[in-house]
Amino acid sequence: MSYDEHDDETFRERIDANPRPALIWIVGLIVLLAVELGRIVDGIIALGGAIRFALSGIAAGPSWIGDNVAGTLGSAVGTGAMILTALLLLAIAGSLVKTIFVPGSPLKRLGYDIDQTKQTIDLLDRLFLTAILAVIALLAITSPFSGVLESGINGLTRGLESVSSLPTITGRETISNEGHRTPGGGWEGTFLGLSPAWAWALRVLVVYAYAFVALAWLWKGYTIFREHYREADWTPRDDSINRFRNHYWGIFGLIIVFMFVVMAIWAPALGPVDAEHNLYSPYEHEFEYLDDDTVVSTTHGTANLQSQSQGGESTIGLMSYDDFDRWAPFGTNQDGKDLFTFLVFGARTSLVIGVTAIGLATAIALAMSLITAYYKGLVDTLTIITSDTIISIPAFLLVLLLSVIFQQANHPIADVYNGGLLLALIFAGIYWPGLWRSIRGPSLQVAEQEWVDAAKSYGQTPAMTMRKHMAPYIATYIMIYASLLLGGVIIATAALSFLGLGINPPTPEWGRMVSDGRSYVSTTSWHIATIPGIMIVFVVTGFNALGDGIRDAMDPESDTGTSDAGAAASGGGG
Amino acid sequence: MSRWHYFFKRVLLSIPVLFLVMTLIFVILRLGPLDPVASLLGPEASGAQAEQIRESLGLNEPLWQQYLDFMWGLITLDLGQSWAVYSGRNVIDLVYIFAPRTIWLGFWAVLLPLFIGIPLGFYAGLNPNSWGDYVASFGGIVWLAMPNFWLAIMVLAVLRQTQGGGFLGFDWYTFGPEVNSLIGTPPLDFAGATDWTTLWLLSVPTGGFYFDFGTLAVAIKVILPAAIVLGSASMATELRIGRTAILETKNSNYVETAKAKGLSGRVIVWKHVFRNALIPLVPIITNEALLLLGGSVIVEVIFGINGLGRLFFLAAVQGDLPLAGSLIFIFTLITISLNIIQDLLYTLLDPRVGYD
Numbered sequence: 066m067s068y069d070e071h072d073d074e075t076f077r078e079r080i081d082a083n084p085r086p087a088l089i090w091i092v093g094l095i096v097l098l099a100v101e102l103g104r105i106v107d108g109i110i111a112l113g114g115a116i117r118f119a120l121s122g123i124a125a126g127p128s129w130i131g132d133n134v135a136g137t138l139g140s141a142v143g144t145g146a147m148i149l150t151a152l153l154l155l156a157i158a159g160s161l162v163k164t165i166f167v168p169g170s171p172l173k174r175l176g177y178d179i180d181q182t183k184q185t186i187d188l189l190d191r192l193f194l195t196a197i198l199a200v201i202a203l204l205a206i207t208s209p210f211s212g213v214l215e216s217g218i219n220g221l222t223r224g225l226e227s228v229s230s231l232p233t234i235t236g237r238e239t240i241s242n243e244g245h246r247t248p249g250g251g252w253e254g255t256f257l258g259l260s261p262a263w264a265w266a267l268r269v270l271v272v273y274a275y276a277f278v279a280l281a282w283l284w285k286g287y288t289i290f291r292e293h294y295r296e297a298d299w300t301p302r303d304d305s306i307n308r309f310r311n312h313y314w315g316i317f318g319l320i321i322v323f324m325f326v327v328m329a330i331w332a333p334a335l336g337p338v339d340a341e342h343n344l345y346s347p348y349e350h351e352f353e354y355l356d357d358d359t360v361v362s363t364t365h366g367t368a369n370l371q372s373q374s375q376g377g378e379s380t381i382g383l384m385s386y387d388d389f390d391r392w393a394p395f396g397t398n399q400d401g402k403d404l405f406t407f408l409v410f411g412a413r414t415s416l417v418i419g420v421t422a423i424g425l426a427t428a429i430a431l432a433m434s435l436i437t438a439y440y441k442g443l444v445d446t447l448t449i450i451t452s453d454t455i456i457s458i459p460a461f462l463l464v465l466l467l468s469v470i471f472q473q474a475n476h477p478i479a480d481v482y483n484g485g486l487l488l489a490l491i492f493a494g495i496y497w498p499g500l501w502r503s504i505r506g507p508s509l510q511v512a513e514q515e516w517v518d519a520a521k522s523y524g525q526t527p528a529m530t531m532r533k534h535m536a537p538y539i540a541t542y543i544m545i546y547a548s549l550l551l552g553g554v555i556i557a558t559a560a561l562s563f564l565g566l567g568i569n570p571p572t573p574e575w576g577r578m579v580s581d582g583r584s585y586v587s588t589t590s591w592h593i594a595t596i597p598g599i600m601i602v603f604v605v606t607g608f609n610a611l612g613d614g615i616r617d618a619m620d621p622e623s624d625t626g627t628s629d630a631g632a633a634a635s636g637g638g639g
Numbered sequence: 640m641s642r643w644h645y646f647f648k649r650v651l652l653s654i655p656v657l658f659l660v661m662t663l664i665f666v667i668l669r670l671g672p673l674d675p676v677a678s679l680l681g682p683e684a685s686g687a688q689a690e691q692i693r694e695s696l697g698l699n700e701p702l703w704q705q706y707l708d709f710m711w712g713l714i715t716l717d718l719g720q721s722w723a724v725y726s727g728r729n730v731i732d733l734v735y736i737f738a739p740r741t742i743w744l745g746f747w748a749v750l751l752p753l754f755i756g757i758p759l760g761f762y763a764g765l766n767p768n769s770w771g772d773y774v775a776s777f778g779g780i781v782w783l784a785m786p787n788f789w790l791a792i793m794v795l796a797v798l799r800q801t802q803g804g805g806f807l808g809f810d811w812y813t814f815g816p817e818v819n820s821l822i823g824t825p826p827l828d829f830a831g832a833t834d835w836t837t838l839w840l841l842s843v844p845t846g847g848f849y850f851d852f853g854t855l856a857v858a859i860k861v862i863l864p865a866a867i868v869l870g871s872a873s874m875a876t877e878l879r880i881g882r883t884a885i886l887e888t889k890n891s892n893y894v895e896t897a898k899a900k901g902l903s904g905r906v907i908v909w910k911h912v913f914r915n916a917l918i919p920l921v922p923i924i925t926n927e928a929l930l931l932l933g934g935s936v937i938v939e940v941i942f943g944i945n946g947l948g949r950l951f952f953l954a955a956v957q958g959d960l961p962l963a964g965s966l967i968f969i970f971t972l973i974t975i976s977l978n979i980i981q982d983l984l985y986t987l988l989d990p991r992v993g994y995d
Contacts, residue, residue, distance in 0.1 A: 450652065454659040457974045458967060461933035462951060466963055467667065469955045474672035556786045560937055563788045564952065579789055586796035598789035605784035 079294045086289045094286070097279055103236065106229040108330075110222060117218075118481075127151040152195075155202065159195030164528070187526055235275055235334045240268040242337060246355040246390050254353075261392035262384075265337045272334050276327040308618040315614015321607025328409050329416040336406030337392045343369070343403050344410070345571055354389040363389070369401030376588030383592055396592045399581055408597065411573040415604070417482070418489045418568075419554045425493035427547050430500035434539055435531040437501075438508035452498030460495050461557060467491050468566055483572040488561070492554050503546045504539055511538045541619055548612035552605035559601055575601055646986045653975050660971050665709045668964045669702075678958035679722055718965035723957040724950065730965045733950065739827050741946035743858065744939070745931050747866035749924065752874035757920065760881025764916075765908065767886060775878060783875035787934055791868045791941040795821055798864060816856040822943035825861040829854035865942040869934050873927035880923050884916035891915075925981040932970050 080087050098105060127150040135143020163171075170190050181189070204210045232239055242264035244254025256264045291303070309315055328335060336343075342350035347366035354361065354368075372387035374380040374397045381387045381397040395404040437445040455463075471479045471487050479487045511517065512535060520530045559576030561567030568574040575597040582593025668675070675696060676689050693699055697708060712719060718730035725733055756779075763775040798821055801811045812818055829851045831844075888894060889912055897907045935948030943949075947966060954962035 450655050450659065453652065453656045454663060457656060457978065458660060458663070458971050459929070459933040459974060461936060462967055462970060465936065465952070466955050466967060469958070470667065470671050470673040473678060473958055474674070476672040552784065559786055560788050564937070564940065566956070576786075576788070579792065583792055586792055587799050591796075594789070594792060598786065598793070601786050601789065602781060602784045605786075606780060609780070609784060 074296075076294065079296075083293055086293050090282075090286050090289050093282055097275075097282060100234040101275070103229050103231040103233040104331075104334075106225050106231075110225050110229060113222070123154065126154060152199075155199050156191070156195050159191050159198050162198065163191055163194050164532070183524060183526060235268065235272045235331060237268075237334060237339065240264055240271060242268065242392060243339075243352065245353045245360055247360075248355065248358045261337065261390070262386075262394075265392055265394065269335055272331045273324070273327060276323070276331070280323065305618045309614055312614045312617055314610050315618065318607045318610025318612070318614055321603055322611050325412060325604045325607065326416060329413040332409040332413045335409045336403065337394060338365070338403050338406055340406050340410055343406055344573065347402070352389075352391075354391075369397070372397045372401040373399055374401070374585070374590040374593060375399050376585050376590045378589075380589040382589065395596055396590075398578065398593050399585065399590070404578075404593065404596065407573045407578060408575070408600065411575045411578065411597065412600075412604075414482075414485060414568060414572055414574050415555045415558060418485050418492070418558050419551045421486070421489035422492035422496065422554050423547050423551050425489070426497040426500055426550070427543055429493065429497040430504065431536065431539060431543055433497070433501050434504050434508040434543075435535055437505070438512040438535065438539075439527060439531055441509075441512075448501070452501055455495060455498045456502070461560070463495055464488075464491050464557060465561065465564070465566060468561060472566070472569075483569040485568055485572065488558060488567055492557070496550055496554070500543060500546050500550065504542045507542045508535065508539045511535050541615075545612050545616045545619070548608050548615060552608035555608075556601065556605060559597075642986045646982055649982050650979055653979060657972075657975060661710055661713050661968065662706075664713075664964050664968055665706055668960050669698075669705060669709070673958070673960070675960055678960060713965075713968055718968075719961040721954070721959055721962045723959040724953045724962060730962055733962070734947065734966075734969060737945060737947050737950050740824055740944055741935055741939070741948060743825060743827060744862055744865055744869065744935060744944060744946060745928070747859070747862050748869040748931050749873070749928055751863075751866050752870040752877055752927070753924070756874035756877030757881045760878040761885050761913070761916070763878070764882040764885025764889070765912075767882075772882075776882065779875040779878040782871055783879075785871060787868055787871065788937045788941060790871055791865070791938060794864050794868055795941070816853060816860055818857060818860060821864070822941075823861060824943070824945045825858040826854050827858055829858055862944075865938050865944060868942075869931055869938045870927075872930060872934075873924075876923060876927065877920065880920055881916065884919050885912060888912045888916045921984055922981055925977055925984070928977055929974055932973065 074082070127147045130150045131143045131147025133143075134146040170186055172186070172190055172193055205214055237243075240256045242255055242259075242261040244252050244261065247253050252258050252260055255261055256267065259267070333340065339350075342352070343365050347369055348364050351362045351364050352368075354363070368387070368389045368391070371379075372381050372389070372391070372393075374382070381393050381401075383396050384394060385396065386392055387397065387401075391403070393403050393405065395408060398404050398407060433448055437448050468479075468484070468488060468491060472484065476487075478490070481487070514534075517530060517534050520534050525533075558567050559574065559579070562574040562576030563580045565577075565580065567576065570577070578597040579594045582590065582595075585591065586594050675698065676692050679692060680689060697705060700708075711717075716731060718734075721728050721730055721733060759775050759779070763772040766772050798811045801809060801814075803810060811821070831849060894907060894911050897911050902910075935946060936952050937948075938944070939946045939948040940952050947969075951963060951966045951970075953959070954966065
């Protein structure tokens with residue numbers, strides 16, 4: 066390829082030299098984003114809310130610790146503890162900001178020329194950034210600045226909200242399936258006058274078509290980058306990707322996982338009825354239906370009472386309309402609520418909990434494995450003892466006990482997401498030792514490599530060595546186990562909810578569906594408990610297959626499966 | 640470092656681990672968000688009664704004193720009394736009553752998969768890429784992903800359908816020994832002795848031994864569905880490992896040599912392939928036993944077996960902190976001892992294991 070001679074070109078210059086493929090791809094991306102702009106902005110608002118919530122939770126930490134200490138040791142010590150915790154948090158934040166957002170040394174860039182060792186400069190930089198953050202935090206707390214900040218955030222949110230109300234291609238309004246029969250025999254209010262069943266099927270088709278096109282376009286973007294803009298003709302990762310492309314079992318897993326994720330993300334669009342109307346507040350929302358040649362309106366709650374599936378003749382089973390001409394692809398549950406809507410929102414619950422828990426656990430395990438592999442010795446032994454402690458307590462029992470204790474004590478954290486956040490935190494705390502154990506071998510091996518020695522002898526700081534020269538290798542390993550463990554978290558969450566302990570109503574959860582439908586399994590309403598179980602089997606198999614695929618793609622030697630057979634998520638956990 | 644050195648290091652490491660587990664349980668129960676008095680009397684507990692309970696539980700003592708008492712209690716297995724589930728009973732007595740049922744369930748849950756999973760896996764490994772292999776392997780994968788709680792409900796539903804001769808053509812209720820209910824605690828009084836004498840601290844049976852085959856049959860029949868569900872994940876894992884073990888062994892040099900010697904296929908399979916393929920299965924089986932501890936909660940709750948798992952569930956839901964904490968401690972003790980046994984087996988069985 067032509068650009069091989071110009072190895073020093075930046076990415077930007079390579080694009081300038083041959084802009085056509087990049088431009089085509091970006092135009093496609095803009096089109097794809099534009100048709101779903103409303104939903105994307107919705108997601109950004111939700112994400113912003115979650116970040117704000119997390120930040121306020123962390124910000125409340127110092128005063129919480131201060132109060133607790135003050136309760137036992139007196140208020141002066143309490144205030145001291147509060148200030149200490151606040152400083153500690155600020156220092157952590159300062160270090161994070163430095164490693165993530167500020168390349169190089171900010172002090173040097175400001176013109177200070179310090180004649181010190183690298184470590185000292187690094188420390189001074191961190192202190193400098195911590196001080197800046199402290200000033201910002203103080204400003205944010207004290208009025209009038211906090212008022213300005215608050216109104217700024219609110220204005221931004223309002224602006225985004227107006228964008229988020231734009232129609233999207235997969236929106237409920239675009240392809241509506243909520244209408245009523247007309248006396249003449251047709252349908253009114255639905256998309257193109259189709260029957261609600263067909264309109265719903267069309268919407269589901271559009272959602273999945275959109276999602277798969279978007280996925281294909283991202284893949285296309287990667288191949289364009291690989292073909293036209295990447296400096297190297299070949300990298301080891303290409304081989305892994307090629308191996309994965311021929312790994313049909315892994316591809317199967319990827320597709321199942323992708324469909325599950327799409328189900329969770331597009332949950333509001335996939336349900337045949339609006340969740341708010343049908344599940345959460347059914348008595349506050351009305352709809353119209355045809356009753357003896359007259360169109361009358363009733364609330365969802367009233368209608369649900371007559372669409373209950375509790376065995377017998379009146380069951381609303383799979384692929385059927387209820388007496389109010391509402392389409393129920395998976396029937397209704399024992400309360401007459403739409404099972405499919407419940408199911409897709411349950412997918413969202415499972416995914417949010419699974420990703421939060423595994424994300425946190427992976428972050429802890431990765432950080433610990435870098436530190437223990439780099440320093441070894443006492444740190445390693447202490448981590449072994451800690452992880453052995455947590456591993457040797459049967460995980461499911463510990464999760465159960467902890468969630469009961471927090472819920473019975475009415476701890477504020479147990480209310481967030483109806484117990485979802487609590488569960489995710491418990492899972493993260495209990496599963497990181499297992500993850501750390503699984504990658505301890507590979508990370509010790511990486512730490513022994515010559516390039517790590519070389520980096521050390523160059524005077525690279527430990528943090529930099531770990532981040533640049535060790536983390537990329539360990540991160541790929543941890544992905545395998547994270548994928549396998551995610552299935553385990555989904556099963557454990559469902560099992561806890563089945564026992565009535567995990568996610569409380571009204572947040573939909575698959576395990577609770579099984580529990581609700583348990584007494585109707587041998588009646589005509591068998592679908593309530595059966596379908597969520599089949600979904601769990603599919604999703605967990607998908608995650609297991611994906612994990613297998615990633616493992617074989619990264620390391621073709623290890624496909625014997627003997628070493629980590631215990632890692633696959635299994636129903637044994639619940 | 641020799642193998643025994645490594646083994647003793649592991650055993651030594653388990654002491655601080657046990658110590659930390661006990662501390663962790665103390666932290667969860669005493670320093671956790673749930674006030675023990677509140678869980679006994681309800682969240683609005685106050686007044687003289689609350690103060691009295693606080694005093695009798697020793698909650699007014701300094702924290703380090705509470706900690707020492709708690710640890711000493713656990714070490715001497717003086718686990719205190721249940722608050723709510725079996726109010727006033729000693730925890731250790733409850734464990735003696737409930738444990739045999741869990742052991743019975745666990746025994747069958749380990750045994751059944753062994754006799755189903757391993758033969759299936761070996762069959763699949765000996766006939767790779769045949770339809771039988773595909774069916775067995777795919778079945779194992781799906782079986783592995785099935786949540787126990789759902790599988791239990793489905794098994795119960797199917798067995799209920801057989802009452803009076805359902806679509807399966809047999810009636811599970813009258814099949815073999817007759818039972819009236821699918822769920823419930825298995826009768827474990829099929830064997831025992833009537834005369835006991837005390838020898839130092841132990842009770843020793845001296846006579847009047849009896850054994851009742853009818854009761855034994857009922858006990859087995861009642862436990863079978865629960866054991867199959869509880870062992871489902873192990874069965875799938877053993878199938879998978881058994882298959883790969885056979886595949887690996889089959890392609891190894893010594894099997895090639897045996898072939899070259901002109902040994903018959905049967906001798907090769909029985910003498911050379913099977914025996915070596917069994918080695919990697921040993922740790923799997925001990926690992927499965929650990930998984931069963933957690934799984935027993937769900938299975939015992941659904942099948943209505945009054946074992947330790949169900950006892951733990953009731954204790955946790957009713958806020959019976961001493962009972963729940965003690966059960967967790969006992970489960971952890973079992974885990975740690977099983978881990979040591981596994982290491983011992985490793986050390987004895989596989990001469991190749993060398994750690995540094």
